[in-house]
Amino acid sequence: MDEDLHNIEDLFRNGLEDNEELPSPKLWNSIDNMLDKDNLISITKKYSSLKKVAVLLLFLLLGLGIYELSYRHTTEAVAKRNNSKSNTETINKDNITALLPGSQSQKKADSINISNTAIKDQLVLNSVSNTLSQKDSYNKNILVDNALADKIIPGNKSKPDNKNEPENNVNSNANAVADNNITSKNKQGKSTGPSYKIQIQNSTPVGAQQQTALNNDPELNNQQTQLLKRLNIIPVDKIRMQLKDSAGTGKLLQPIAVNKISLPIESKNIVAVNTKNKGSKPSRFSVTPFYSPDIAWYRLQEDKPDNQIDNSAEIAESEQHEFSSTVGALVDYNLNKHWILQSGLTYSNTSIIVLPKIIFAQSDNAGSIKYRINTSSGYGYVLPSFSSNPIIGDSLYAFTTTHTLNYINVPLAIKYTITKGKFSFNAMAGFSTNILTVGKIETTLKKGFNNESQVVDKLYGLKNIYFSGLVGLGLDYKFNKKMAFSFVPTLRFALNSINKDAPVKSYPNTFGLVLGLKIGI
Amino acid sequence: MxxxxxxxxxxxxxxxxxxxxxxxxxxxxxxxxxxxxxxxxxxxxxxxxxxxxxxxxxxxxxxxxxxxxxxxxxxxxxxxxxxxxxxxxxxxxxxAKMHPVVNIESINLEEIGNEDIIARLGKKELLKMVQALPPAYRMIFNLYVFERMKHREIAEQLGISEGTSKSNFFDAKISLQRAVANSLKIAK
Structure with a gap:
């Protein structure tokens, strides 16, 4: 009997070992198609970096959009606020004439003629210019410049007969006026006394200009200061006078030791806003640094329906989620009283352990024969030193394996908030772009009496980016105007799988208890 | 040439x-x-x-x-x-999973040479016999006979014990022996 059985082995070996058979002629077409598909996948992988850049650009663009929106909103808000003060802060429509220092008679004769309309128009021009440039819009300089006498329009001449006249004058001179400075002229040689006109010109760097004070006459200075104060153009408290007798006439011009006197001009109403007003404007942005311990789980889906070895049920049974967490900072932008746009940058960490199992050697993606470890996230290859030259099908015993996934997340969500006293209740929904930073496997392998720990930094079959949805209900408790404690239980659920070309498709979900400190900026 | x-x-x-x-x-x-x-x-x-x-x-x-x-x-x-x-x-x-086969009756083959059997049955017939084996038997038989692997190696590759490999291999041979005998009877 045994001899017969031995013959059976030889019989089949001799009969079939060198056997040759031809498959269906269509088989090559199938292989050809599969090779094309593989090429396509490799090309897609090549462009994955471009996709990352595109996503980053998208978020940058979004941030820029939010900033732009914020800036416009701020400008409009300031304009509205200033409108309400227009009675006191806008320039009087009547012409204002001011006397410059000198003798009392001269004081009366010398005047500062301020054409309110002219100033207004120039300011309007400046305002338009400022809106276009959006730079240094609040910074104007006030100069009294003897050297710029030709730019000073004598008050008597420039004094408008009617309301329209100065507008024309100004318009005609508008292009010629290059600086946004208020200048005044002291025509010292004139018996009738100089007249002064304050011109507001488009700004140039302050340092290049000689800055002078109107006069050292306290009374006239006071008058002029009052005028300018009334115009709300000069932060008077910043003007430091330096006495300097120019001709012994008593009409003294002095350089102003003032650097960058601000002249905020906000709207057509020619409203000047001081920096304090600007500073007191409540910010629409807030930052919430947070930490979130997460409860993690996943939904597995068969990638290949006939796969019975690495099917989802077996993998789910052999894996257990360990501690997961998310940390980062969220930026809120208040759209209005109730709606908030939220973005930020977070970093999540998920660890999953795989129970001990036997792993087999096979050809890796580079063609080398290594031991393959399959996980729900993807697969990796290990090659222990005690079995460095395996043949396909060799097996090893892998002790408990841990695979770790770290992602940088960029969330974008909309929040609806209701405030009740110190508490704010909010509901949030949005999505998050998750960029893979780390995907690694740690395991210990055993064969016979050999043990070796291995760390695989590369998990194959793992997508570099996946998207997840966000839903949360939260509570904020305000400590003060600037700070609040924030607690937002948040559900994050994968919108697409984190892997491809892997034994199973994995859709990770987490439920996190977001604890943070909200800080207004 | x-x-x-x-x-x-x-x-x-x-x-x-x-x-x-x-x-x-x-x-x-x-x-x-x-x-x-x-x-x-x-x-x-x-x-x-x-x-x-x-x-x-x-x-x-x-x-x-x-x-x-x-x-x-x-x-x-x-x-x-x-x-x-x-x-x-x-x-x-x-x-497939490993499916043990039971109740195999051993059948004595006639004392004839392998060449004769191959000549009388043909390669296709032999191939059919191998293909007719249960998956586990077929796999173990192929790995042992054609790849010349040892039972220990087979056991490691398939994730089974060495004893299972030996047992299945023996059963596979019994099955094939019976199949060859039946085919020879028909060929007569």
Whole structure:
């Protein structure tokens, strides 16, 4: 009997070992198609970096959009606020004439003629210019410049007969006026006394200009200061006078030791806003640094329906989620009283352990024969030193394996908030772009009496980016105007799988208890 | 006609290099060159031609992907064959579990030579007998007889015990012995 059985082995070996058979002629077409598909996948992988850049650009663009929106909103808000003060802060429509220092008679004769309309128009021009440039819009300089006498329009001449006249004058001179400075002229040689006109010109760097004070006459200075104060153009408290007798006439011009006197001009109403007003404007942005311990789980889906070895049920049974967490900072932008746009940058960490199992050697993606470890996230290859030259099908015993996934997340969500006293209740929904930073496997392998720990930094079959949805209900408790404690239980659920070309498709979900400190900026 | 082995080796090397470069025509040439033998290997491990075609298709894709790793130290054909066998094992592991077969009656074969049996039954008949074996028996029989693997190695590859491998192999031989005997009776 045994001899017969031995013959059976030889019989089949001799009969079939060198056997040759031809498959269906269509088989090559199938292989050809599969090779094309593989090429396509490799090309897609090549462009994955471009996709990352595109996503980053998208978020940058979004941030820029939010900033732009914020800036416009701020400008409009300031304009509205200033409108309400227009009675006191806008320039009087009547012409204002001011006397410059000198003798009392001269004081009366010398005047500062301020054409309110002219100033207004120039300011309007400046305002338009400022809106276009959006730079240094609040910074104007006030100069009294003897050297710029030709730019000073004598008050008597420039004094408008009617309301329209100065507008024309100004318009005609508008292009010629290059600086946004208020200048005044002291025509010292004139018996009738100089007249002064304050011109507001488009700004140039302050340092290049000689800055002078109107006069050292306290009374006239006071008058002029009052005028300018009334115009709300000069932060008077910043003007430091330096006495300097120019001709012994008593009409003294002095350089102003003032650097960058601000002249905020906000709207057509020619409203000047001081920096304090600007500073007191409540910010629409807030930052919430947070930490979130997460409860993690996943939904597995068969990638290949006939796969019975690495099917989802077996993998789910052999894996257990360990501690997961998310940390980062969220930026809120208040759209209005109730709606908030939220973005930020977070970093999540998920660890999953795989129970001990036997792993087999096979050809890796580079063609080398290594031991393959399959996980729900993807697969990796290990090659222990005690079995460095395996043949396909060799097996090893892998002790408990841990695979770790770290992602940088960029969330974008909309929040609806209701405030009740110190508490704010909010509901949030949005999505998050998750960029893979780390995907690694740690395991210990055993064969016979050999043990070796291995760390695989590369998990194959793992997508570099996946998207997840966000839903949360939260509570904020305000400590003060600037700070609040924030607690937002948040559900994050994968919108697409984190892997491809892997034994199973994995859709990770987490439920996190977001604890943070909200800080207004 | 004598074939110069050096020229054959050079051609094979050139062909492999072209395949690595992604030349589809060369890949088809390589396929034409090895498909008869590789398909026969896969047929032995499969229940039918469809399954064998599926495996050989996967095997050749794997071969083209892994060509860079071929170190040219051994036979290229043996290397391809290894990959095919691996694909067969993978296919087996994904499709079937080990199913022990019971109640096998041993049948004594007539004392005739193997050559005679092959002549009387034909290779196709023998192939059918192997294909008719339960998946686990077929796999173990193939690995032991044709790949000349030891039971320990088979056990490691299939994730079974060595004893199971031996037992299944023995049962496979009994089944085949009975099948051959039946076929010979019919052939008479």
């Amino acid at each position: 004598l074939v110069n082995p050096i020229n054959t080796l050079d051609k094979e090397t050139e062909l492999i290099q072209s395949c690595i470069d992604g030349d589809r025509y060369s890949q088809s040439q390589l396929y034409e060159l090895f498909i008869p033998k590789m398909f026969a290997v896969c047929l032995r491990y499969s229940k039918n031609r469809e399954d064998a075609e599926e495996i050989v298709q996967e095997g050749f894709v794997q071969v083209f992907k892994s060509l860079r790793s071929f170190k040219k130290e051994g036979s290229f054909e043996a290397w391809i064959r290894k990959i095919m066998v691996y694909c067969c094992i993978k296919h087996f592991r994904s499709k």
